[in-house]
Amino acid sequence: MIELDQKIAEQLSEVGLNSSIQVRCGTSNSFTVTASVIHPLVNVFEMGGVYISASRGANEIIEGLESLGIPTGNIQFLDMVSSGILGGTNTEHNNISYIDSPIMLESALLRTMYQMRRTLSERSFVILDSVNALAIYNEERMLAEYLHTFVNTFRQREVLSVIINVPDQTPPGVLANLDLYCTDLIDRGQIVIN
Template identity: 75%
Template sequence: MFEMGGVYISANRGAVEIIQAFESIGMDVSNIQFIDLVSSGILGGTDVPYPNIHFVDSPIMLESVLLRTLYILRTISSERNFVFLDSVNALAIYNEDRILAEYLHTFINTFRQREILSVVLSVPDQTPPLVLSNLDLYCTDLIDRGQVVIH
């Protein structure tokens, strides 16, 4: 992604589906590692043809997601890195609001401290109010449907 390497955390769809969508538009995903939080719950879901997919057994294993992301970032040779979390809303289905808000605080600050670009995707209408209000505090920029809300 723009000469960067990074980690894409897929909480909404399986990583294979995301990789295939990127490849269909000509995007090279060889420098992106995927952490799939969805496919482990599906019979045969971890039998995939892509070596850049890692699995976490459940979306409730938030600490495992963070630790796996940090480990992968240490192994990437890119000069600049990113982390993309594709759905706060999907994580909100499996985690209590307070726990998810605390996790996102740790997640965002961990990567900010390491100067890693972090993108957290959330649909405001579907995000629990406690989580959404905390995202306002943690995030440097907040974009709502193309409009910059916080900068």
């Protein structure tokens, strides 16, 4: 049984809409941390938004979140993974759209902006899951440039941006950039094993 981290909710209550939050997690707790971020945004602050997934298929994420009682109806998913899998785009969910590849970074940005214009929500968020997944496909310099653009674009539009990464697996240059440009940090990156 997954237990959501309530302290993340407390931290989120103190950030503004133009914040960009770096969420660090470990390899074994990434989903729990992600769900702990989404839960207050959706259930407490009643926000809608866009979830860009480069780490796993959107179907899996939706099922995981729904099983924890986190409704996903107000979240638009941009799935950068499933197009690369034969049959991966067969889905019943109508809030998933697909991007051909994790290298099409600009597409992800534009499609996020498109979804936001369509849904016209006053308070929105965008979640980028994750930097590590994108690093598999994209050069470090390009990824750093992209994240810089990403953070600034949504900050300007007063959209809360949440960037998930596993610091042990993030290229140092990218990690340094994230530290520099993000306004807030939620750090669950180290797991203590007793």
